[in-house]
Amino acid sequence: MARFLKRRETLLFLIIAAMVAAFSTRAAGFASPDNLGRIFNDTAILIILALAQMMVILTKAIDLSVAANLALTGMAIAMINAAFPAVPLPFLILAAIALGAALGAVNGFLVWRLEIPPIVVTLGTLTIYRGMAFVLSGGAWVNAHQMTPTFLDVPRAVVLGLPVLSWCAIAVVVFIAALLRYSPFGRAAYAAGGNPVAAVYAGIDVGRTRYRAFVLSGALAGLSSYLWVSRYAVAYVDIANGFELDSVAACVIGGVAIAGGVGTVIGTVLGALFLGVIKNALPVIGISPFTQMAISGSVIILAVLFNARRERARGRIILRDRAAAPRAQEVSA
Amino acid sequence: MTTQTPETRNPAPAEGSAPRRAIPDRLGTPFARILRRWEVLLFGVAVAIFIANALASPYFLNIWNLSDATFNFTEKALIAFAMALLVISGEIDLSVAAIIALASTAMGAAAQAGIGTAGLVAIGLGVGLGCGLVNGFLVSVMRLPSIVVTIGTMSLYRGISYIVLGDQAYGGYPESFAFFGQGYVLGPISFEFALFAVAAILFSVLLHATNFGRQVFVIGNNDFAARFSGIPVERVKFILFLLTGLMSGIAAICLTSRLGSTRPSIAQGWELEVVTMVVLGGVSILGGAGTIGGVVIAAFVMGLVTFGLGLLNVPGIVMSIFIGLLLIVTIALPIIAGRIKAMGKS
Numbered sequence: 001m002a003r004f005l006k007r008r009e010t011l012l013f014l015i016i017a018a019m020v021a022a023f024s025t026r027a028a029g030f031a032s033p034d035n036l037g038r039i040f041n042d043t044a045i046l047i048i049l050a051l052a053q054m055m056v057i058l059t060k061a062i063d064l065s066v067a068a069n070l071a072l073t074g075m076a077i078a079m080i081n082a083a084f085p086a087v088p089l090p091f092l093i094l095a096a097i098a099l100g101a102a103l104g105a106v107n108g109f110l111v112w113r114l115e116i117p118p119i120v121v122t123l124g125t126l127t128i129y130r131g132m133a134f135v136l137s138g139g140a141w142v143n144a145h146q147m148t149p150t151f152l153d154v155p156r157a158v159v160l161g162l163p164v165l166s167w168c169a170i171a172v173v174v175f176i177a178a179l180l181r182y183s184p185f186g187r188a189a190y191a192a193g194g195n196p197v198a199a200v201y202a203g204i205d206v207g208r209t210r211y212r213a214f215v216l217s218g219a220l221a222g223l224s225s226y227l228w229v230s231r232y233a234v235a236y237v238d239i240a241n242g243f244e245l246d247s248v249a250a251c252v253i254g255g256v257a258i259a260g261g262v263g264t265v266i267g268t269v270l271g272a273l274f275l276g277v278i279k280n281a282l283p284v285i286g287i288s289p290f291t292q293m294a295i296s297g298s299v300i301i302l303a304v305l306f307n308a309r310r311e312r313a314r315g316r317i318i319l320r321d322r323a324a325a326p327r328a329q330e331v332s333a
Numbered sequence: 334m335t336t337q338t339p340e341t342r343n344p345a346p347a348e349g350s351a352p353r354r355a356i357p358d359r360l361g362t363p364f365a366r367i368l369r370r371w372e373v374l375l376f377g378v379a380v381a382i383f384i385a386n387a388l389a390s391p392y393f394l395n396i397w398n399l400s401d402a403t404f405n406f407t408e409k410a411l412i413a414f415a416m417a418l419l420v421i422s423g424e425i426d427l428s429v430a431a432i433i434a435l436a437s438t439a440m441g442a443a444a445q446a447g448i449g450t451a452g453l454v455a456i457g458l459g460v461g462l463g464c465g466l467v468n469g470f471l472v473s474v475m476r477l478p479s480i481v482v483t484i485g486t487m488s489l490y491r492g493i494s495y496i497v498l499g500d501q502a503y504g505g506y507p508e509s510f511a512f513f514g515q516g517y518v519l520g521p522i523s524f525e526f527a528l529f530a531v532a533a534i535l536f537s538v539l540l541h542a543t544n545f546g547r548q549v550f551v552i553g554n555n556d557f558a559a560r561f562s563g564i565p566v567e568r569v570k571f572i573l574f575l576l577t578g579l580m581s582g583i584a585a586i587c588l589t590s591r592l593g594s595t596r597p598s599i600a601q602g603w604e605l606e607v608v609t610m611v612v613l614g615g616v617s618i619l620g621g622a623g624t625i626g627g628v629v630i631a632a633f634v635m636g637l638v639t640f641g642l643g644l645l646n647v648p649g650i651v652m653s654i655f656i657g658l659l660l661i662v663t664i665a666l667p668i669i670a671g672r673i674k675a676m677g678k679s
Contacts, residue, residue: 062480110661110665114664114665114668114669115668116661116664116665116668117618117619119425119480119618120608120612120618120660120661120664121661123605123608123609123657123660124609124657124658124660124661125657125661126605126657127602127605127653127654127656127657128653128654128657128658128661130650130653131650131651131653131654131657132654134648134650134651135651135654139648139650237650245484245487245488248481248484249485249488252481258478258480258481259478288496288499290492290495290496290499291492291495291496292492293488293491293492293495294488294489294492294493294495294496295492296488296492297485297486297487297488297489297490297491297492298485298489300481300484300485300488301471301482301485301486301489304477304478304481304482304485305471305475305477308475308476308477
């Protein structure tokens, strides 16, 4: 019981519950099931992207291009939908996932085969993908009246009391949880990030694992692109601008170690919900939405501080110094 | 840098292939020798772009036009010098553009309150230093990974600008304040360009001719060994973050003065361009190698590319594709070349 209470996820859940309780004293009905469902639905895309980001961070990499990937893929399928309304929706969604995965594969390939640091690769592809969204659209918007009703309605359709958008997020959560727990790839992802050298000795292809994580992250960004464009009923170059930082923030808040190898699906989902609750609460309690950015920033810093304190308590500092040893050999080689 | 792993630390494979970013083993080597490999190649690229620009647009070869072109990179290059040192030491600062936003907002608020030019400059420098202090504290005292910390402070600093300004803008800077971004020192040489030249010399000396610069290289190559050699690793990194904050403050003064107004979205995305400039200049993103001379040439290359594309009416967002490609290709090419060379030998 004491261990359960000490767990990151429990603590985070309690904080979120306390926040909801506090906000509902200021705005009656904030904690009503209806409103909570709405907040979950509003956070669904962030949950999917945060899990995509978590997969990549687990393998000791980072994907800053998720939001740009979403923008480019979303623009592509919105334009297909506007130009060829006859194309069936399942095909469009598959196309979005495939295109997203292909863009992710570009990142993964550069990281795996050319061994370029992930942050550099994805900083580069971030601008390239968003620029390509501009080239593709010529800067024009695809508006709601150009999209087919099916394209717009599916994520809104209510099934068993929840919109399809929420069910998508739940499906992704279950899928990633199962993948991490039961598939060889999932275990390899933890191993590749936790200790890459040991992973190699254990017969795990670290580069390939990282590549797969990027492909998966891209595919999820592709799925999110459809959900985003359909939910907001508009596609333009700047959609989801800066959303990559929110996805990193959700991970860090959820206890995913930026150095890789540590993190849980539940933690990341709670991290995303934490940001979602704040975002939905600000207008309710009368705080300018412009404060959201500063709040996200402060929460990221606090969460990293918190994470670091826990790691230090476990004596990770010794491991970190030892991890420096292979570098010494390389320099002399 | 936390996302790197031991086995990816040394992307140039095989000891036979010449390392792209060699560490000079002697101080005070002749200028030509320092610029032997990457920098010479880059210089060739710069010359080629210059010639291509001159051929593509009849308006390019005009001394005032060229002077105008320097504004494309001077402010970014000022930050890039400090960032180069930071990257060589194995850290990174993604919050530089947000520092510009915050410093510019503070100066705007002060200008509204009627504070004069000297006060505005002091505020710009002060905010820059303060932001650098926060970054440095979190990284070297709290020992947090600089990528996440500066992603966090990036949202925080720009977020404060958004809280203060929302969708508004500050204007109405004093007339004398315009000198920093719009003034000319001598003929077509702008104040910004002069500042750029002075900063280039100062940073070259700092990195290549002082103890401090040597320590930066050692830390970047092996901070474990650096600790054993008695180098105050955390203090050096702290100073580098302060320096990066200060240079961002100076860039904020120049940019604000040049634009004459402040919006919270000012300098959006500059962190990427600054990092690109540093990496393009031959600084190893993994730390431990690089020269200021390379960064200077990279600044010219990027300035010429964006200015040339501008003359050809290419929209800004399309230019950013070129910048992104430039970043990836300049890193990828030497690695591929090294591979081919290694394959040829075996």
